[in-house]
Amino acid sequence: MKLLTLTTRYYLLLFLLILGIWSLVFYAVMRYEVYENSDEILLNRKNQVLGIIKQSREVPLAKDEYNDFVIHPLSSGLLPNTQDMYGDTLIYEPTDNEFDEYRKLTTRFTFDKKSYGMVIFKPRLETTEIVNTIAITLLSLYAVLVLALAFTSRKLSKKLWQPFYSTLNRLREYRLDQESSLLLDPTRIKEFEQLNQSIEQLTGKNRQIYLNQKQFIENASHEIQTPLAIIQSQIELLFQNSTLEESQSEILHEILSQTDRLSKLNNALLLLSKIENNQFFDKTRVLIKPLVEKILTYFEEHTEKYALQVSVDIPLNAHVHTNPMLMEILLSNLIKNAFVHNKQNGFIRVAVIEKIILVENTGEELAISPDTLFERFRKQSKSKGALGLGLAIVKTICEINKWKVNYNYQDNLHKISVQF
Amino acid sequence: MKILIVEDEQPLLKSITSYFSEENYVCEGVATFNEAIEKVHLYDYDCILLDITLPDGNGLKILEALKAQKKAQGVIIISAKNSLDDKINGLDLGADDYLTKPFHLSELNARVKAVIRRKKFDTNDVIELGNIQINLLQRVAFANQTPLNLTRKELDILLHLIANKNYVVSKSSLAEQLWGDHIDQVDSFDFLFTHIKNLKRKLSGASARVEIKTVYGIGYQLLET
Numbered sequence: 328m329k330l331l332t333l334t335t336r337y338y339l340l341l342f343l344l345i346l347g348i349w350s351l352v353f354y355a356v357m358r359y360e361v362y363e364n365s366d367e368i369l370l371n372r373k374n375q376v377l378g379i380i381k382q383s384r385e386v387p388l389a390k391d392e393y394n395d396f397v398i399h400p401l402s403s404g405l406l407p408n409t410q411d412m413y414g415d416t417l418i419y420e421p422t423d424n425e426f427d428e429y430r431k432l433t434t435r436f437t438f439d440k441k442s443y444g445m446v447i448f449k450p451r452l453e454t455t456e457i458v459n460t461i462a463i464t465l466l467s468l469y470a471v472l473v474l475a476l477a478f479t480s481r482k483l484s485k486k487l488w489q490p491f492y493s494t495l496n497r498l499r500e501y502r503l504d505q506e507s508s509l510l511l512d513p514t515r516i517k518e519f520e521q522l523n524q525s526i527e528q529l530t531g532k533n534r535q536i537y538l539n540q541k542q543f544i545e546n547a548s549h550e551i552q553t554p555l556a557i558i559q560s561q562i563e564l565l566f567q568n569s570t571l572e573e574s575q576s577e578i579l580h581e582i583l584s585q586t587d588r589l590s591k592l593n594n595a596l597l598l599l600s601k602i603e604n605n606q607f608f609d610k611t612r613v614l615i616k617p618l619v620e621k622i623l624t625y626f627e628e629h630t631e632k633y634a635l636q637v638s639v640d641i642p643l644n645a646h647v648h649t650n651p652m653l654m655e656i657l658l659s660n661l662i663k664n665a666f667v668h669n670k671q672n673g674f675i676r677v678a679v680i681e682k683i684i685l686v687e688n689t690g691e692e693l694a695i696s697p698d699t700l701f702e703r704f705r706k707q708s709k710s711k712g713a714l715g716l717g718l719a720i721v722k723t724i725c726e727i728n729k730w731k732v733n734y735n736y737q738d739n740l741h742k743i744s745v746q747f
Numbered sequence: 748m749k750i751l752i753v754e755d756e757q758p759l760l761k762s763i764t765s766y767f768s769e770e771n772y773v774c775e776g777v778a779t780f781n782e783a784i785e786k787v788h789l790y791d792y793d794c795i796l797l798d799i800t801l802p803d804g805n806g807l808k809i810l811e812a813l814k815a816q817k818k819a820q821g822v823i824i825i826s827a828k829n830s831l832d833d834k835i836n837g838l839d840l841g842a843d844d845y846l847t848k849p850f851h852l853s854e855l856n857a858r859v860k861a862v863i864r865r866k867k868f869d870t871n872d873v874i875e876l877g878n879i880q881i882n883l884l885q886r887v888a889f890a891n892q893t894p895l896n897l898t899r900k901e902l903d904i905l906l907h908l909i910a911n912k913n914y915v916v917s918k919s920s921l922a923e924q925l926w927g928d929h930i931d932q933v934d935s936f937d938f939l940f941t942h943i944k945n946l947k948r949k950l951s952g953a954s955a956r957v958e959i960k961t962v963y964g965i966g967y968q969l970l971e972t
Contacts, residue, residue, distance in 0.1 A: 549827050549828055550827075552827040552847070552848040552849055553756055553759070553827050553848055553849075555848070555849040556756075556759055556827070556848035556849035556850065557756060557758045557759045557762070557849075558849075559849045559850070559851065559852075560758075560759055560762035560763060560766070560849075560852050561758065561762050562917075563762075563766070563851060563852040563853065563917060563920075564762050564765060564766060564852070566914075566915040566917060566962070566965050566966070567766075567769065567914060567915055571965075573963045573964055576962065576963055576964035576965045577963075577964035579964075579965065580917065580918070580919075580964050580965050580966075583917055583919050584919055584932055586849065587919045587923070587932065588932065590849050591928060594829065594928070597829060606831065607831075622929065624899075625926050625927075625929040625930055626929075626930065627900075628934075628937075628938035628941070629930070629934065629938075632937075632938075659928075659929055663929060663930065666930075667931070
């Protein structure tokens with residue numbers, strides 16, 4: 328739930344409570360005023376009637392339908408009680424066939440030494456009407472408040488929260504390895520400004536750490552090249568020595584092989600960091616078919632040895648717009664994989680269907696989880712030469728090009744697809 | 748042939764120098780930028796091997812100096828950085844080749860020979876050894892005027908071995924020639940063995956006056972007979 332929706336809800340609940348209490352108070356005040364008013368009218372009427380009696384010296388005992396009072400003689404034994412009594416009563420109104428609410432004043436008076444009782448009636452504002460009035464006014468007020476709040480909160484959420492959402496979007500898109508530093512739009516709102524500052528500091532620090540580590544890997548890789556070059560050249564010099572025994576030669580060649588391997592590993596790591604550094608930015612139109620065919624020539628011996636059936640299913644004009652070197656590395660790694668993880672009399676198919684490069688090959692099911700397949704140093708084969716970086720490189724190349732790479736195992740086939 | 752080796756790592760400088768000395772090259776080795784500048788001003792070389800990261804200066808400056816003097820010597824850059832920028836800059840400044848550390852000495856040797864051949868005999872694309880002739884443009888090899896019908900890889904092996912005639916060339920170095928990083932070593936040694944076997948058969952079949960000797964555990968050696 329949005330913060331503003333939540334606050335609006337609380338406000339509306341609060342308003343409801345206030346208006347509820349308010350309506351009770353309002354009702355009490357209204358009712359008091361109505362009664363006060365009716366009673367005053369009744370009292371005035373009483374004085375008026377008594378005045379008329381005094382003047383006309385006659386008590387109008389007969390009940391007049393249109394009169395609003397009734398006078399009846401009281402038995403003489405009773406003492407005149409001049410205290411007025413106000414009360415409510417219902418009177419049937421035949422015209423609209425309902426009972427109307429009236430206020431009545433019961434009083435007594437003495438005239439010509441005779442006691443009389445008098446009841447005066449006056450219609451008054453009915454309770455339901457009071458309640459209705461209050462309900463209508465307050466409910467409409469509440470409705471207006473709800474609408475106003477909803478409207479302002481929507482407007483506000485767009486306007487006030489705009490810096491927040493812009494920060495959020497920038498954060499969502501931010502890639503530590505791709506962008507320089509995170510620069511957020513300045514805002515007048517203090518909290519958001521503080522938030523932005525903290526985020527900028529945090530990302531800045533993280534980026535610095537990331538850059539340092541990357542720099543470290545690069546430097547380390549470069550520094551390793553020279554000692555490797557020295558070892559390699561010294562061994563090659565030793566090879567020229569004709570007095571070497573066979574067992575010594577074998578040891579030396581193993582050392583040389585491992586140096587080669589170390590150097591390849593080092594180069595692969597350097598390559599990864601270079602790709603991540605976006606150092607291969609020159610893009611051109613790369614035709615896929617000739618590239619695949621060229622790469623396949625490196626595997627002629629494999630094809631022959633394992634009696635593999637290799638099929639290439641690529642339209643002549645199939646192409647991608649990317650860096651040619653990266654494209655070659657990508658295809659080479661995928662194809663190499665298809666050869667290495669194959670079996671005797673197996674098959675390999677490299678196809679391009681619309682915007683998907685598909686590499687399929689026979690082979691045993693993975694022993695590792697397919698989810699981790701593209702991670703660094705995840706090796707399936709126990710092959711001595713495998714570095715475990717091939718698919719990590721493939722993935723990085725895909726990421727840099729914003730392509731999708733997928734693996735699945737279906738019908739005894741490993742299938743890797745790259746959607747470009 | 749005179750070669751200048753500019754390399755600040757002493758052990759590497761030493762091994763390159765001693766490797767090339769066996770080829771009857773005259774090798775001079777220097778370890779600093781200033782020495783190198785002095786040498787190229789004073790003498791002419793057939794080929795210069797240049798490490799561009801030197802303690803007292805950038806090797807690319809030496810290339811600029813050579814260009815300014817209009818000296819037409821072959822230059823091969825040796826760098827620990829496999830940097831595309833360095834490579835492009837270096838080649839722009841007149842370097843003939845670029846080799847990344849670590850490298851096989853046999854590879855360096857082959858490249859030096861290629862550079863010298865290009866500089867000296869601009870139009871000559873034929874390599875001869877004994878009764879073997881290889882046309883580099885058409886990529887065909889003959890022994891006693893009869894075509895050897897070598898496959899592409901067999902020819903590459905032969906060329907690499909001829910460039911390193913009399914040297915023991917390691918299997919690793921040959922494998923790298925043929926497949927680069929594309930396939931793994933373990934497989935490549937097996938495949939290499941088959942290719943060499945076929946190559947030997949074709950050479951002896953045409954009674955070529957060279958012999959490819961297997962040096963147990965290490966690699967192969969091409970000798971003239």
